[in-house]
Amino acid sequence: MRKIILSILIFAGISFAQSSGITTSEYLDQARDALKKAYESGAHVKAPYEYSKASAYYSIAKESASNFSLDNAVEASKKSIEWSLKAIEKTFKGVEK
Amino acid sequence: MRKLFICGCLISLSFGVSFAGNSVVVDVTELQSKLDRLSQMYGKECSPQEFAYAETYLETLKGGGKTGSKEEYIIESKLKECGPLEIGYVKTCIDSYKVTKKEEKKNIVIRENSVDTISYPVKINYYLSLVEKNIYSDKDGDGIPCYKEIEMGTNPDIADKKEEKNQFVAVGEKKEEKQPVVAETKEEDVNPLNQPVRVHFYFNRADIKKEYLPYLNVVAKFLKMHRDVKVKIVGYTDNIGPKGYNDKLAMKRALSVKKYLTKMGVEPDRVVIEGIGKDRYLVSNDNSVDRFTNRRAEFYVISIAD
Numbered sequence: 001m002r003k004i005i006l007s008i009l010i011f012a013g014i015s016f017a018q019s020s021g022i023t024t025s026e027y028l029d030q031a032r033d034a035l036k037k038a039y040e041s042g043a044h045v046k047a048p049y050e051y052s053k054a055s056a057y058y059s060i061a062k063e064s065a066s067n068f069s070l071d072n073a074v075e076a077s078k079k080s081i082e083w084s085l086k087a088i089e090k091t092f093k094g095v096e097k
Numbered sequence: 098m099r100k101l102f103i104c105g106c107l108i109s110l111s112f113g114v115s116f117a118g119n120s121v122v123v124d125v126t127e128l129q130s131k132l133d134r135l136s137q138m139y140g141k142e143c144s145p146q147e148f149a150y151a152e153t154y155l156e157t158l159k160g161g162g163k164t165g166s167k168e169e170y171i172i173e174s175k176l177k178e179c180g181p182l183e184i185g186y187v188k189t190c191i192d193s194y195k196v197t198k199k200e201e202k203k204n205i206v207i208r209e210n211s212v213d214t215i216s217y218p219v220k221i222n223y224y225l226s227l228v229e230k231n232i233y234s235d236k237d238g239d240g241i242p243c244y245k246e247i248e249m250g251t252n253p254d255i256a257d258k259k260e261e262k263n264q265f266v267a268v269g270e271k272k273e274e275k276q277p278v279v280a281e282t283k284e285e286d287v288n289p290l291n292q293p294v295r296v297h298f299y300f301n302r303a304d305i306k307k308e309y310l311p312y313l314n315v316v317a318k319f320l321k322m323h324r325d326v327k328v329k330i331v332g333y334t335d336n337i338g339p340k341g342y343n344d345k346l347a348m349k350r351a352l353s354v355k356k357y358l359t360k361m362g363v364e365p366d367r368v369v370i371e372g373i374g375k376d377r378y379l380v381s382n383d384n385s386v387d388r389f390t391n392r393r394a395e396f397y398v399i400s401i402a403d
Contacts, residue, residue, distance in 0.1 A: 048145040048146055048149075049141060049148065049149050050149075051149075052145060052146040052147075052148075052150060053152070053153055055149075055150075056150045056152075056153035056154065057153055060154070060157050063213070064213075076157070
């Protein structure tokens, strides 16, 4: 009986992971990578506001993930990536759009 | 076993009820107004990191735990009387169709049970206090706070030389005495009026050339910041033409500078104008370049309140 329940749970978990596509942890990884790239390009000096926005959203994403509010974590990760890109863009352009 | 199960259920139920009953209500309006106020005081420029953190947490809190902004629209449409099967229904039956953006409510109150509702306002207040501290801070140690430096158009991270008080004429001492600040200043001074402020004009014209506008903007900013300073603008001409006409032209030149400063937000009663005309030449009027140099409007500081 226990084995059956366990196998059902594992199957359900795998199918859920497959259906959702990108997982929260993957979003968080991507956000962290984008933030790292922004830092390496010097955005923390040349575009401090944009870089800090990205950093703040990444922090929120991590907090949300730790509170099991995965939707918020994904949304915040997306925002973080968006702001990291803005920071990189501003760093290389030198002016605000 | 059954007793334990029932006890567990009761405990969990009581926890749920108590937690649901004590929902936290946070009024975001105050935080938002504080952020707006700091934004107007160049908080974003003086303290970009802390400002960004405060703004992000506030955005997230306003979103009720969800990130991103939400916009609401109202659709108003009026329908005419017409048959359901009428051809061209959309064109003929819709009388008017209007989409308007819904105005935001003045008081934004958030009622949430999550921990974020409690922790975020604390974080926002913490970051806002840091922003406020940085706005009034003097990073470069020149005695001018950050927000004032940005208003003046100088770099808050590079030290500027402090203003020398004795360069101005104090009220009550020698009010009538006019000192051309131009002659006694140095290049590194922060005060734009301590720099040679001269606006030159084309022949027989009183309109300000475009290249002088940025400098006049700095002067206007300075005057807006220092409400105790009054200036006198004196217009001059070259030696060509009759005296009466040149006096009027000189007055017009001073007036056009005054008008620009007034347009930039300086109170008109703080700007006094005078037209000197064919007098007090800077250089001789031998050639066109010299005459251009003499066709000018100059600034003089006339009073500073204590």
